[in-house]
Amino acid sequence: MSVWLIMALCxxxxxAIRLSFIAAEGKVAFPxxxxxxxxxxxxxTLTALVIPELLMPQGVLWLAWDNARLMAGVxxxxxxxxxxxxxxxxxxxxxxxxxxxx
Amino acid sequence: xxxxxxxxxxxxxxxxxxxxVGVMPFGMIYGALALSQGLSPAAALAMSTILFAGSAQFxxxxxxxxxxxxxxxxxxxxxxxxxxxLYSAALAPRIAHLPRRWKLALAYLLTDEAYAVIARREAAGxxxxxxxxxxxxxxxxxxxxxxxxxxxxVVVGARLPxxxxxxxxxxxxxxxxxxxxIRNRTLLAVAAVSGIVALLAAGLPFKLGLLAAALxxxxxxxxxxGRIR
Numbered sequence: 172m173s174v175w176l177i178m179a180l181c182x183x184x185x186x187a188i189r190l191s192f193i194a195a196e197g198k199v200a201f202p203x204x205x206x207x208x209x210x211x212x213x214x215x216t217l218t219a220l221v222i223p224e225l226l227m228p229q230g231v232l233w234l235a236w237d238n239a240r241l242m243a244g245v246x247x248x249x250x251x252x253x254x255x256x257x258x259x260x261x262x263x264x265x266x267x268x269x270x271x272x273x
Numbered sequence: 274x275x276x277x278x279x280x281x282x283x284x285x286x287x288x289x290x291x292x293x294v295g296v297m298p299f300g301m302i303y304g305a306l307a308l309s310q311g312l313s314p315a316a317a318l319a320m321s322t323i324l325f326a327g328s329a330q331f332x333x334x335x336x337x338x339x340x341x342x343x344x345x346x347x348x349x350x351x352x353x354x355x356x357x358x359l360y361s362a363a364l365a366p367r368i369a370h371l372p373r374r375w376k377l378a379l380a381y382l383l384t385d386e387a388y389a390v391i392a393r394r395e396a397a398g399x400x401x402x403x404x405x406x407x408x409x410x411x412x413x414x415x416x417x418x419x420x421x422x423x424x425x426x427v428v429v430g431a432r433l434p435x436x437x438x439x440x441x442x443x444x445x446x447x448x449x450x451x452x453x454x455i456r457n458r459t460l461l462a463v464a465a466v467s468g469i470v471a472l473l474a475a476g477l478p479f480k481l482g483l484l485a486a487a488l489x490x491x492x493x494x495x496x497x498x499g500r501i502r
Contacts, residue, residue, distance in 0.1 A: 174316055177343045181333060182323035184351040190380035192361035196369045206362070208495050213356040214460050215467045215490030217451040219483050220332070220353070222468035223475050224444040232472065240441065247445050251452035258295035260449035261442060268441060 237273035278406045285410025288390045296327070296386060296415065297422035302442045303330050304426020305433050310338035314427045321423040325416065326384065328450075329353050331443040336480065345479040352487055360388040364408075367395070371405055379405070382412025385450065463494040 195201070225244035226232055233241070247264035254260070300321070307317035312334065324330050329350045336346045360383050368379055390411045394404070401407075433439070455461050467490025474482030 174312065174337065175319075177337075177346055178316065178320055178323055178333070180343075180347045181329065181350040184347060185324055185326055185329065185354045185357070186381060188351065188354050189357045189361055189383040190377070191358050192365040193368065193376050193380050196365035204495070207498050208491055209359050209362065211460070211463045211491045211494030211498075212359065212487075214451055214454055214463045215494065216353050216355065216483075216487040217328075217447040218464040218467040219471040219486035219490065221444045221447045221451065222471045223482070224441075226472060227475055230475070240444075243441070244444060244448065247448045248452055251449045255449075255453045256295070257446060257449040258298070261295070261298070261445050264441065264445040264448070268438060 239268055239271035239273055242271050243268035277401065278403045281401060281403045281406035282410035285390070285407035285412075286414040288394065288407070289386065289411040289414040292386045292390070292415070293418040297418055297425075299327055299442065299446060300419050300422025301426035301429065302439050303327060303334075304423045304428075305430025306331065306426075306439045306442075307334050308427060308430045309439065310334040312337065314431075317427050318420075318423060321420055324350075325381065325419065326354055326357075327419070328443065328446060331440075331446075335440065335443070339480065341479045345481065349480065349483055352484060356385075357383055360385075363388070364391065368405055368408070375405060379408055379412065382409070382416060384412070384415055386415050387412045459494055459497045462497060463490045466490050466493045 221244070225241045226234060226238075228238065228240045236242070243264045246267040247260050250256075250263040251260045303321075304317055307320070307330070308314065312320070320330050320333065324333070332353055333346065333350055336349060341349075361380065364379065364383065368376060371379075387408070391408055394407060451464070455464055467486045470489040471482055471486035474485045476482070477485065
């Protein structure tokens with residue numbers, strides 16, 4: 172399948188998600204469980220993406236001091252928790268990744 | 274009335290402007306990453322208009338580079354963007370009275386950053402009759418900044434050394450978004466389960482472990498939220 176077609180499908184799906192509740196307001200009643208699920212969506216999806224990038228940068232579990240991505244990730248988590256800033260988290264993470272001596 | 278609409282629009286642009294400091298470097302990194310994963314410059318630029326979702330565009334490039342089949346790519350991009358349903362739900366009652374073209378435009382422009390600015394204004398309790406112009410201003414400011422920075426990344430990216438770890442910007446950005454969201458034990462449990470399942474299921478083909486982990490995390494949150502209530 173061509174890249175353009177995949178991109179178009181992803182675009183349609185993304186737009187549909189963004190329009191979902193806006194279009195349905197006052198017309199469709201969502202099941203109560205659905206709204207209960209929503210607050211967990213960002214944490215569940217983003218964590219699932221992040222953790223393997225830090226602990227398995229080469230496809231196998233690598234829990235050691237010489238895993239620079241893990242150390243940069245831990246630093247980024249601390250920075251994100253204290254500053255709540257995307258730019259500072261990016262800067263801090265890349266700096267640690269760059270200077271970590273392994 | 275026109276003056277009020279313009280004031281609202283300008284206020285939206287100005288409210289979003291500080292966030293561009295973080296977004297524009299990210300856009301440039303995306304542009305460079307897209308080329309390094311084999312996308313053409315035209316496709317890399319078009320994706321910023323078609324998807325208009327930074328993290329999903331990063332994921333798209335990674336999945337494309339990993340040779341993941343198309344249906345799985347669409348499913349995982351959709352899953353990653355599912356959080357926008359939250360913003361849609363929050364914005365829906367506030368724009369229910371507007372004509373359809375407004376709803377379509379504001380839905381298209383609904384991103385993490387635009388919603389953050391809109392939510393901040395709503396929390397301040399300042400509800401003018403023309404505030405949809407504020408939403409439009411915030412959304413378009415981000416859109417413009419994203420397109421410009423993506424284009425800059427496509428131009429500069431071709432000259433960057435290929436061994437720079439640009440892909441690490443994705444997990445770092447997600448960390449920056451997700452860590453402040455973990456405000457209670459239920460959300461911490463969701464993150465823990467999601468992370469552990471992601472590690473256990475990492476061996477599944479086509480990055481399906483991502484789907485499994487996200488669904489497991491949501492299921493745990495759903496269970497815990499039900500028990501508390």
